[in-house]
Amino acid sequence: MRTAALIVFLVGSSALSAAEPRFDPLSPEELDRIVELLVDSGRTNAGTRIARVTRLPVAKDATPKRQARVIAIINGRTEDILVDLDTETTRFAPVATGQAPITSNDWSRANELIRDDPRWRAAMAARGIGDFDAVFCESLSSGYFPDTPSARRRVVRLPCYEISDATTNIYGRPIEGLVATVDPASGEVIDILDEGVTPIPAPAAQIPAAVAAEQTRDLRIAIDGNRVRLGPWSVHAALDDQFGLVLSDVRFFDGSDSREILHEGHVSEIFVPYMDATESWAFRTYLDAGEFGLGTLASPLVPGVDCPITAAYIQSHHLTATARIVARPRTICAFAEPLRGPIWRHYEALNGINAGATGEALVIRSIASIAHYDYIFDWVFGPTGEIEIRIGATGIDAVKALAGNTNTPEGNRVTPDLVAVFHDHFFALRLDLDIDGRRNTLVRESFAVNEARENKLQRSYWRLSPRAVEVEGPLVPSGPGLWRIVSDEREGMFDGGTGYQIMPEGTVSLLHPDDFPQTRAAFSAAPLWVTRQDALERAAAGDLPNQHPGGAGLPVFADGQTVIGEDLVLWPTVGFRHVTRIEDWPVLSVIWKSVRLRPYGFFSGNPSVQMK
Known part of the structure; x- marks a missing residue:
């Protein structure tokens, strides 16, 4: 097999790029200055190890500041350090509960x-x-x-x-x-x-290595710094050590009207508990974003395999545990993806005319490789105004060696001497939605069945019964219906404010509420949470969940404040129970789950139709 010449088109992080200080990631120069300020503080030493560096988010009404939060291990203790790049000052705070991520x-x-x-x-x-x-x-x-x-x-x-x-x-x-x-x-x-000697399994089958392809850059995708534009969409994309791919200031150009939909969105946490009660397995109850880092462990994307050959790439920079700045040229890609089938179509039998349209979506992708698992994070922006957040789980199943031919209840056998252990995947998303402005209301539209016994034809029908969600907290619907977030600042064409429907997909945790892993990942008990917006409330299981006893994150954020006509954050849980199969070995085919944001009264009609 011939390996094609690799020509990678890199964009972003250029001195000529338009700066967006509210959203831009920390630059190499800023990372270098952070290290200098830490050394100059006199509080660090040669044994200091840096576990995480993230740009501190800025409140929406505040003047953009360039500040960083550094989690470091100094003399064996976890320190939470604020580095202000504008004033060139540092503030150290020892962490009392929880530990620094694994480095x-x-x-x-x-x-x-x-x-x-x-x-x-x-x-x-x-x-x-x-x-x-x-x-x-x-x-x-x-x-x-x-x-x-x-x-x-x-x-x-x-x-x-x-x-x-x-x-x-x-x-x-x-x-x-x-x-x-x-x-x-x-x-x-x-x-x-x-726990005693179990025979080591036979050599495992190896999977083919990926081969990079030659690039043919799609010049329609305009990228300026971290700003990506294609068609009606404008999106800021960056990589965060903890949360991985972060999308900010997502806008749809409705003609000349730049309409904000999402202020910031990202995966907030991933909870992966394994269903094996033996002591050598029962501790495996991971919180991947907080314990390891979805951006820290972002893997290089292979042109022609992970991203189409037409993709453009945005490079990122990472500060290692030993304070070395690493440029990572292919951790985010952006490309146009043809939609499956028509966007819409209609055949008019009266005159034999076919009407229809095809289209493509802007996709922004990053992949985190956390030990044996690989997670694909896609943000898909379609021509109809729909946004789909796709999460794909792939990689190598976690397996344990079998002693003899005995079946085990904790998993399914994938080879004669290996069992793939059952487990869960729960992804918490943080969606800071600003639908045509900051003041929004979340509405539950339940399906109510009415009867009309006096009717000689249809005797039952359903109607929508809307009710606004009043306070923060977990949302577990009691019956069928849908969720709609409505603008309190802009009127739609008919019946109230413009809005979007949110459509989560997945399941919730079956673990007991007082089980130690579940108290650390309480977000996974509900399919959706709503809170008032706070720029610093970003981690669904808390900022430092490593060895944390639990109760942090969403249970603290949702403290009973009213949410009608406020700046809201929605936290959908996307989850699935992984019942392992022999077909998962030696590598797991991608299992996709998603959340969709669908216009609901946002436009004056179908935005993908060119009206005559």
Whole structure:
């Protein structure tokens, strides 16, 4: 197979680009200045590790400021640091609850420590493993469980894999029942959990490597800095360490009228609990955005595979744990995607005339690769004014080794000696909607069935019964209906303000409300939440969920304020229960879930129709 020459079209981060200080990510120069200010503060040292750097959002009414929030590990403690780039000042605050996200430095340090631990070496020897170069150990978040090290100190847990000759699937030969618990900062291997020897599975099938294709840039996609334009849409796209792809100031040009729809939108958190009660698995209850970072772990996009050959790319910059600035040229792509089938059509039998239209959507994409899972995040902007947020789950199923031919209730077998463990995926989205202005109202339009027994024909019919949501909180509808967010600032053509319908897709958590993982991911108990807008309330499970006991995020944000005619944020939960199948191995075909925002009284007609 011939590997085509790779020509990547990069846009954004140019000195000639139009600056948008309210939305733009931190530039390389700003990241460099942040490091200088941290060093100049005298509060850091050579052992300081940076876990996350994000631009601090600005209140809508405030003058844009360039401030950064840095989560760092200093002398083994998590520090929350505000860096003001305008005044060149820093403010340090120790974190009392929760821990810094897991870093690449945690992984490298923990791996060094366990390889020198005699208990771990003895456990490996009992399994016939003496070549540690053929062993990969991943550093996982530990969750929060009282009376364990996760309740007292910052730790990572390390299961391991035999990876001889593995290239594209290093997870197929788990060294089952062996998990180390390590405090990377103190250098202590706290515990070696050994549940007994299970034979190491046979070598796993490897999957074909992606081959990049030559680029043919679609010049219709206009990109200026981080601003993307195609057709009637104008969108600001950037990468955030914690939340990954963030879309801001989303506007639809209705003729010459630039109409705001979304101030800011992004995935806020991902909750992935595994359904295995054994001690070596039960801690695996991940909160991926807060514990690892969807932007930190954004993977490079492959032209012709991850994005069409016509795509344009927006580069991003990341500050590593050791304060090194890394340019990442292909972490966001933008492209035009042909729509499946016609946008609309009609055949007029009276005269034999066919009417119809095809079209394309603007797609902005990023992919986060978090250990064995890959998450595709698509924002799709269609010619009808519809916005679809698509989330695709793919990658390698988490598998455990089987001892013998016994079936297990916690998963389905994918090979004779591997079982893929059942688990959930719950994605919390944060949608700061400004439908034709900031003052909006969320309305539940329930379907009410009425009877007309005196009618000789149809005797029952349904009507819409609208009711405005009055206060913040989780929203669990008692019957069929739909959600509509309505502008209190602009009248529609008929019957009230302009609006959009929100259409979540998925399910909610079945875990007990008082289960420790569920208290940390309380957002997953409801399909939709509504809160008043606060620029700093962005994380559905709290800013620092790593080893947090729970109760942070949405349960705190939703404190009973009224939401009628206010600046609102909607938090849909997109989820699915992953019942694993043999067809998921050796790689999982993409499972797509989505949320749709659909115009409902927003336009004066179908915006995709060129009227005669």
